[in-house]
Amino acid sequence: MTPFANSPLTRKLSAFVALSKAEFDVLERLHQRRRSFVAGRDMVHQGQSDQAAYILSAGWVCSYKLQPDGTRQIVDFQVPGDFLGLRSVLLRTSDHSFEPIVEIEAAEVLKSDLLAAFSDTPRLAIAILWAASRDEAMVVEHLVGIGRRDADARMAHFLLELGSRLALVGMGSREGYDCPLTQYHLADVLGLSAIHVNRVLRQLRERGLVTFRDGRVSFEDHAGLVKLAEFDAAYLDQSGPPLK
Numbered sequence: 001m002t003p004f005a006n007s008p009l010t011r012k013l014s015a016f017v018a019l020s021k022a023e024f025d026v027l028e029r030l031h032q033r034r035r036s037f038v039a040g041r042d043m044v045h046q047g048q049s050d051q052a053a054y055i056l057s058a059g060w061v062c063s064y065k066l067q068p069d070g071t072r073q074i075v076d077f078q079v080p081g082d083f084l085g086l087r088s089v090l091l092r093t094s095d096h097s098f099e100p101i102v103e104i105e106a107a108e109v110l111k112s113d114l115l116a117a118f119s120d121t122p123r124l125a126i127a128i129l130w131a132a133s134r135d136e137a138m139v140v141e142h143l144v145g146i147g148r149r150d151a152d153a154r155m156a157h158f159l160l161e162l163g164s165r166l167a168l169v170g171m172g173s174r175e176g177y178d179c180p181l182t183q184y185h186l187a188d189v190l191g192l193s194a195i196h197v198n199r200v201l202r203q204l205r206e207r208g209l210v211t212f213r214d215g216r217v218s219f220e221d222h223a224g225l226v227k228l229a230e231f232d233a234a235y236l237d238q239s240g241p242p243l244k
Contacts, residue, residue, distance in 0.1 A: 007031070008056075009031075009055055009081045010027055011168065012168055013130075015168055020123075027124070030114070034105060034106075034108075035054075035108055036104070036106075039103055048093070052110050052111070053088070054083070054085060054098075055106060056081065057104075059103060059104030059106075060100070060104070061077065062077050063076050063078065063084070063096050063097070073188065074188040075189075076139060079166055079169065081169040083132070086114075086132055090111075101185065146191040153228055155204065158186075158190060159225070160231045164238065175219060176216060176218040177217055178215055179215060179216065180215055207224075208220050209225045
């Protein structure tokens with residue numbers, strides 16, 4: 001097995017299916033067009049057509065919808081191992097934008113390369129479909145959070161979800177994870193004001209549940225945070241053995 005077998009994407013997909021040498025080789029070929037992007041400049045614009053998809057190798061990205069009045073709603077954050085713009089490639093037009101939060105590294109994947117990979121390795125296509133379905137399940141949870149959870153539970157649920165996602169690619173644990181997000185990022189994704197985000201984080205810290213300081217999320221009482229958020233990670237579908 002090549003060193004690429006330890007990359008974030010292969011670690012993520014391997015949680016769903018036991019990848020073969022041929023499938024690892026196809027994934028490695030999909031990473032041939034490596035690019036770097038600076039923070040704060042959109043790599044894909046809302047309404048853009050004929051763009052490539054990307055596989056995020058390093059760094060964090062936010063996906064967001066821009067409103068007519070200039071405000072934005074962050075839909076989600078992408079972490080290493082995630083696809084960017086996969087749906088937009090298949091639908092030909094991007095319905096949202098992608099902005100690097102920090103300087104990132106990503107592999108550009110053309111539609112022709114993606115379709116060839118699906119044709120040559122059907123099991124890999126199923127694994128990527130699993131990843132896309134999992135992303136959709138997370139968006140559903142975010143919608144429920146904004147619509148039905150109070151601010152404390154909403155924040156707790158979101159931080160726990162990020163922890164689970166990062167643990168899958170070897171970047172997080174039950175103790176915590178490094179996180180470059182600002183209170184403004186959290187406000188835009190959770191439907192809160194930055195002042196409210198600050199208040200919620202302080203309350204969670206004072207209750208001894210979680211601390212978010214100096215770019216680090218530290219779970220002080222992981223079980224207590226799970227109870228507060230009523231967090232059930234089943235929708236992430238990453239706890240069972242991979243398919244053979």
